Amino acid sequence: MAPWFLWHALSSTARLSTVFQILIFLPLTLSTLSKSAFLLLSLLLFLHSLIHGTLVLFWGSPALSIMQVPMHPFLLLVCFNVFSETVPPWLTTAASWWGKILHWSSPGFIVMEGMSSLLVAQRLGQVGKELVGEGEGYQFGLLVGAAAAYVASAWWIVVSYPAAAASPLSSTLLGVALTTLIFLTFIGFGMRRTNVIESSCLALIVAYNVWLCGVDDALVLDPALSYTPLLSNILPHLQTLVNFVSNTLPKPVLFALVYRLVVMHFASRILPTIGADSWEDEAGVDDVWEGRPTSKLTHLLLTYRQSIFVTVYSHLLLLDHSSQVWWRWMNIFFTLVIWSIELLVSNEDDAVTKQWKVD
Secondary structure, three states: HHHHHHHHHHHHHHHHHHHHHHHHHHHHHHHHHHHHHHHHHHHHHHHHHHHHHHHHHHHOHHHHHHHHHHHHHHHHHHHHHHOOOOHHHHHHHHHHHHHHHHHHHHHHHHHHHHHHHHHHHHHHHHHHHHHHOOHHHHHHHHHHHHHHHHHHHHHHHHHHHHHOOOHHHHHHHHHHHHHHHHHHHHHHHHHOOOHHHHHHHHHHHHHHHHHHHHHHHHHHHOOOOOOOOHHHHOOOOOOHHHHHHHHHHHHHHHHHHHHHHHHHHHHHHHHHOOOOOOOOOOOOOOOOOOOOOHHHHHHHHHHOEEEEEEHHHHHHHHOOHHHHHHHHHHHHHHEEEEEHHHHHHHOOOOOOHHHHOOO
């Protein structure tokens, strides 16, 4: 038991170290070198994560998480060394094309985040409906929680309003979004195709995106951020290192990164339960989920989650504040449109809808 526990602790520490290195190295390169250097490092990290994920897929040894730890500092040193002198043209071209791919993938990230957010909200609504049947205590607690979510989302929007509605267009978009959310909520209640838990989650999603639309520009990563040389100050000036890290990591990007990865992770866990007989009490027609296409997709997503992490983080770091604002508005309206389609298209007499929604 002791060797197993030690190995598990070592493997978990290696995974956390990998995440921390990626979180630090990408904005560090962007703030100290250039956008081209950042894109090159992002591309190298992405290729390495693809190789790592493929080895995990076919080999699956826990030792891989430990073996990859030195690779990220090595790639960072390679990137710094390349840009310390004249950069080969083919590397600049590769970095430029990687930047274009990240830019072109913006709609895809918005679609995935919106669909994942809606899927998680609906799953929470279904779990809440199941808990309501367990007793009045659960019903009272869920009603209080939903009310708290409504109040929190309203407060969040009010606090974010001065910054998020700084222009006539943005204030109009905010009004349209809130009106749409309220109308869809009442329509869903009237058609008995939603519940307070699901709608309160949608209100929180809208409030979160509105808040990101009004985040102060000063919090966003400044490429011209001054810094103290890292290596010579680690030991004698630990406070300088802490200040450097806190100033380098862009806080709004971290919030957006954590949210996007969390909802995508939970959505990948929910996908295997969706199918022709997914809402039956049994595991499925063959008593297992492994044969479902959604389960295979989930397995691939979890295997290559480090590649998704690098891609999502790099994409968020590349966006300037104005671009993030407009993509956030698109995310809000895309989520609301998908929710409205789901409310109107779902069949009330369908057995799946009855179990997924409200009785």
